[in-house]
Amino acid sequence: MAKIGFVGLGNMGAPMARNLVKAGHQLKVFDLSETAVAGLVAAGATQAATASDAARGVEFVMTMLPAGEHVRAVYRGEGGLIAAADKGTLFIDSSTIDVPSAREAIAAAEAAGMQMIDAPVSGGVGGAEAGTLTFMVGGSDDAFGKAKPLLEKMGKNIFHAGAAGNGQVAKVCNNMILGISMIAVSEAFVLGEKLGLDAQTLFDISSTASGQCWSMTSYCPVPGPVPTSPANRGYAPGFTAAMMLKDLRLAQDASKTARTPTPLGAQAAQLYALMEAAGEENLDFSGVIKLIRGEI
Secondary structure, eight states, rough: OOOOEEEOOEEEEEHHHHHHHHHTEEEEEOSSOOOHHHHHHHHEEEEOOOOOHHTOOOOOEOOOOOOOHHHHHHHHHHHHHHHHTTTEEEEEEOOOOOOHHHHHHHHHHHHHTTTEEEEOSSHHHHHHHTTTTTEEESSSSSHHHHHHHHHTEEEEEEEEEETTTTHHHHHHHHHHHHHHHHHHHHHHHHHHTTTTHHHHHHHHTTTSSOOOOHHHTOOSSSSSSSSTTTGTTOOSSOOOBHHHHHHHHHHHHHHHHHTTOHHHHHHHHHHHHHHHHHTTTBBGGGGGGHHHHHHO
């Protein structure tokens, strides 16, 4: 079994780390939250004194951090993970961050004689807990091959998206599609309601017709048709509106870098920004239907 350093034990990182422990791997973990660290220690992990300490004496280092600035700060510099790790260490960053930051971190690791992949995930907290995440990986073929057995302990679908940073490209493109499609589904259900069409009837028709999409059939924004969707729990989040807004903003940054217009992505970002401005960013992102209804 592998020796792994794990930095970042938030809503996603903690269950991912627990699944690695359950698989028999030796984990040395670090997070600014003592409670989060204590939970992993109770599950069988060892506590690291610092982030850099988590990178010492291990074969793999995995990170799950909030933003590109955190990834740059943790990996780079004299006290960073790259400087602390043994030669031959493979770094796996599963944070969702901007493409330039991902590529800079990987270049720095490779310049120091290490290997690194960017491996953002899709599937939310539920997927992290169940070990059914989708990993979108950027990096060399060799690094991907070495990391894949570990990723398979945390995810169900592991995709190699190509060169360094392409995992982040895949993630922001996927989530831009998701954010836009959830708004479209929400608008359709609100329009149907206003015109007297029962939500279940609309679902029964559209879920088997050309309007079918994941936002409808797996994550329907109205209560009833999909019992497991957050709409049946008062929009308690599996994936918050704040997280969707973060990803849509990353997609907009990427579109500017690529000089490729994404007008629907831009409009979707503005709608989720309205949820944030109203103080409802901690609702599930499917709660955007409340905004469309005028309830926010």
